[in-house]
Amino acid sequence: MHSVTSSGSFTIGTTTLPIDKAIVLQGGITGIQPSPLFDAVGAPTLNSPPGKVPGGLLGIVNPAPNWPLPLWQAFWSVVNSVNDVTATMEPVQTIQTDFGAALNPNWGGDPTAVRLALRVRLQNPFLGNSCYIGSAQNPVVVKLQTGTTAPPAPTAPISGSPGSLDFIQVGNDPYAYLQNTGNILVDNTFAVPAAKGCGNIALGLPILTQLLDSLVSGAVNLKVGLPSAAGKNQAILQGDTGIAAAAYVRDGSPYQ
Incomplete structure (x- = not known):
């Protein structure tokens, strides 16, 4: 499976991060039914280039x-x-x-097409290298779908789109390669925890690390509006996805 998100946005609290660089999600799946995404070999499973936060440091920290x-x-x-x-x-x-849910969001079961448990790393010389929104223990859990969301009131639902589907023949197999074009994945039902670990002790500040984290992380949370409850955050991802049988993409395949 190889999916490229080419546009969209990710809103956490009061800050919206535009997707202006391609995000690639790739790896192995057991089929179009529910499946974990097995790690890609020789490349990142999730290649999400750092995106600039609008407003920069002044936009996310209020001293x-x-x-x-x-x-x-x-x-x-x-x-x-x-x-x-x-x-x-x-x-x-x-x-x-x-x-399967992505291609047919109205099938009646769980509409989640992709479940992502994430942390968001904020980087700047003042924030340091350990400033995170979310963690392994308390992640941002985004359940993307191509149907219509059901956020808590008073947030209005938003809708995605399955896009278009084409089967591409490889050799004598007319269904070897599935190309899903123009899909739109959405979610506005997830919560976002507070930021932690912000404040660069390498700047040589004569302040205790714990106090520095409290002051700087607190300023980030106040400015960005964190923690942010379910219904106040939003993800919209638009792109294309290709799925092919392993035999056609394996090293040495004449169809690779």
Whole structure:
């Protein structure tokens, strides 16, 4: 299975991250029925390039008046030199798939086409390398579907689309390769936990690590609106997916 998300957005709290770089999800599945996504060999299973957070550091951190002076000085020094903040999605559990549900969202069962348990890594010289929204123990769990969501009130449902489906012949097999084009996967029913681990101790700040984490992570959470309850967050992913039998993509296959 090889899926490319080419556009869309990911909203957590009050911040929307546009998808402006292709996200590739790939690996092995047992079929279009419910299946774990087995890790790709020789390539990342989820290749999610870091995306720029709109507004940068100023957009996700609001310094509080009670910040110690060294922290204020470090913040503005970084803002004046590099305001950019990147966000990267990292899976923390095995990805689950159900392409039968993706192709027929109204079949009457669980409509989840792809279940992703993620953490989102925020990076900037001020935030450091351990600033995460979500964790392995408390992930952001997104249940993407091509049908219509059922978020808690008063959030309105949103709808995806199965896109179009074509079978491509390989050799004498007319159903060897399934090409799903223009699918739209959505979810606005998930919750997002608070950020933790923010604040770069490598800046040499004379502040206890625990206090630094509390102050900086607290500022991120206040500005971004975290934790954010179910119904206040949204994922919309649009792209194409290809599924082929292993025999046609295995190394040495004449059809590879």
